[in-house]
Amino acid sequence: MINQITVFLENKGGRLASLCRSLADAGVNMEALTIADTADYGIARIVCDKPEEALKALEEAGYRAKITKVVGVELPNRPGSLAELLEFVDEKNLNVEYGYCFSNATDTATQVMKLRDIENAAVMLKAAGFDVI
Amino acid sequence: MYPDEPAKGESMAANDDVLRMPREQIEELQLERLKKTVVDCYENVPFYKELFDEAGFNPYDVKTLDDIQKAPFTTKQDLRDNYPFGLFAKPLSEVKEIHMSSGTMGVATVGGYTQRDLETWGECFARGIKFANGTPEDICHICYGYGLFTGGLGAHYGSIAAGCMTLPMSAGNTKRQINVMRTMGSTILCCTPSYAMHLADTAIEMGIDPAEEFSLRAGIHGAEPFSDNFRAELEKKLNYRVLDIYGLTETMGPGVAIECWEQDGLHLAEDYFLAEIIDPETGKVLPDGEWGELVLTTLCREASPVVRYRTRDITCIKTGECKCGRTHRRIARLHGRTDDMLIIRGVNVFPSQIENVMETFPEVASWYQIELDTIGSLDTVTLKLEVNPDFTFDEISAIERLQKKISTRLQEALQVGIKVQLVEPKSIPRSEGKAKRVIDLRTYKNMS
Structure with a gap:
């Protein structure tokens, strides 16, 4: 299970840059950053090495930030590995709120998913042989 | 740039003679009606009895119009406090219609109308149609919202009283409004100025030139303030003349004051309302020509009479005579409010x-x-x-x-x-x- 940082961002110039600066100043290293955007606001989702510190730094800087538990699945770097995972998720009717993929190594990629009933979902994924982190 | 003034109509419910009465006669009529109103309020509405007694105002001792200045003010809060029927001067069986200012149940203000009140309202609004030289030949297109809001039905009663063919379109469904306007040839448009602009712009977007393809002669627009530039743009786009209309639920609805064809201030319906302009800070009555808050007393209202109602609207009473020759005094177009109300x-x-x-x-x-x-x-x-x-x-x-x-x-x-x-x-x-x-x-x- 991953402790993802979620930040509510207004759609305004410079907000993302200053968010990253706050994390950098706190010595936080990001592994992934994705933004869900609408016309008026965005939600930044961050995977990083020190989520607790990151949360503290962002709150101090006045951001509306939260820790959200998400499931990460490590996938081999080959065609079809993500499809297999998502087919399993679909088959088991695991409800995905959102997901994104990142890769910091050459031989694997990580698929992050926000699932309903996350504890149970993680157990099912593990039992099916997926590499849950 | 304005279309020519149309020929005068013959058959009209709205009585134009009363609008041309000599000042002394108007004031005589006002005094007679004022005396009745304050006594009626005192005798039939417990709220007013208490209010007058507390202020030491004797309703039986009104000798001149200026004596109204001894009476206390009524505020929107008073109306809210007496929700829903506390200020009615008639039994509910005589009240034929209710209108309400917008708001949650807690803050709405309610107006009741007897049959005669509805007729008075119709006549007041019909004057606007008269000012636009409306006749039974006219087609009056009403897209104020119908309902508890006074805009729709006020215009409706006015159009009926003026003898026009009435199109009760209500608000919304802009494309249908445009089609009806074009195919039926609506000549007088009653709606908010912003909706009139929306109609014009939507027609243009649909590839229709409203200045050419509509048959509008006049628009009677109110319920929100609009600038002279906005008016000029409307008149250009729709090729008609825009008359500003003023009113509020607390005293009746649209028709308290309306512009004539001269577009130089709104003629107050002085036979039905007594208007004062006060300094909103001190409550002192200001002379004509000075800007302040409009205070209204109804003179013929049966179900919901109000005495010295503080409208919070800022205007002035215009000095001098109107070129149209009507003797009812005019207020300037509205310039904002003394409270935080948004329109x-x-x-x-x-x-x-x-x-x-x-x-x-x-x-x-x-x-x-x-x-x-x-x-x-x-x-x-x-x-x-x-x-x-x-x-x-x-x-x-x-x-x-x-x-x-x-x-x-x-x-x-x-x-x-x-x-x-x-x-x-x-x-x-x-x-x-x-x-x-x-x-x-x-x-x-x-x-x-």
Whole structure:
């Protein structure tokens, strides 16, 4: 299970840059950053090495930030590995709120998913042989 | 640039002679009716008895029109406090219709109308049609909203009283409005000025030139202030003459004062209303020509008479005679208000009503800002709210659900569509003194 940082961002110039600066100043290293955007606001989702510190730094800087538990699945770097995972998720009717993929190594990629009933979902994924982190 | 003044009509319900009475006769009539009104209020409405007694005002001792200045004021709060029927001077069996200013149940003000009140209202509005030289040959297209709002039915009764063919279109469904206007040849348009502009712009978008293809001669537009520039643009686009109309639910509805073809101030229906202009700070009556708050006393209202009602609208009584020769005095076009009431698409909204709705949502903080803007010609309202720390904002669907829920609740409470936008904490500026709750970016609000 991953402790993802979620930040509510207004759609305004410079907000993302200053968010990253706050994390950098706190010595936080990001592994992934994705933004869900609408016309008026965005939600930044961050995977990083020190989520607790990151949360503290962002709150101090006045951001509306939260820790959200998400499931990460490590996938081999080959065609079809993500499809297999998502087919399993679909088959088991695991409800995905959102997901994104990142890769910091050459031989694997990580698929992050926000699932309903996350504890149970993680157990099912593990039992099916997926590499849950 | 204006279309020529049309030929005078012959058959009209609205009596133009009364509008040309010598001043002494008007004032005599006003005094006689004023005496009746204050006694009627005193004897039939417990609220007024108490109010007059407390202020030491003797309703049986009114000898001149100036004696009204001894009477205490009535405020919107008094009307709210007596919701719903506390200020009626007639038994409910004689009340034939109810209208209400917008607002939640707690803050609405109610007006009752007897059969005669409805006829008076029709006649007052019909004067506007008369000012536009309307005749039974005219087709009066009404797209004020019908319902508790006074706009729709006020215009309707006026059109019927003036003998026009009446199109009770109500608001909305703009394309159908345009088709009807074009195919039936509507000649007089009654709606808010912003909706008239929206009609014109939508027609142009549809490839119709409203100046050519519509048959409009006059528009009777009110319920919200509009600038001279806005009027000029309307007249150019629709090739008609725009007459400003004023009114408020608390004294009747539209028709309290209307512009004549000269467009030089709104003639008060002085046979039905006694108008004073006061200094809103001191309550002192100001001489003609000076700007202040309009205070109205109804002179013939049966069900809901009001004495010295503080409208909060800022205007002045124009000096000198109108070129049209009518002797009823004129007020200047309205220039804002003395309180924080907003007029959004003709609907009255108080920021406190928005606060009341917000308080029912624990997900949002109490900081908010209302942003008013115009898109095309329609007012848009965006309510910016800060979310509370414990709100789960991780999913966009959750944020959108909350925005929609608040927006729906606001629509129910205020009768006007408001877009809700959640914003970051502390992003709404905190000011030192009075919070700047309202940002008004509307273009036509900038009165010249």
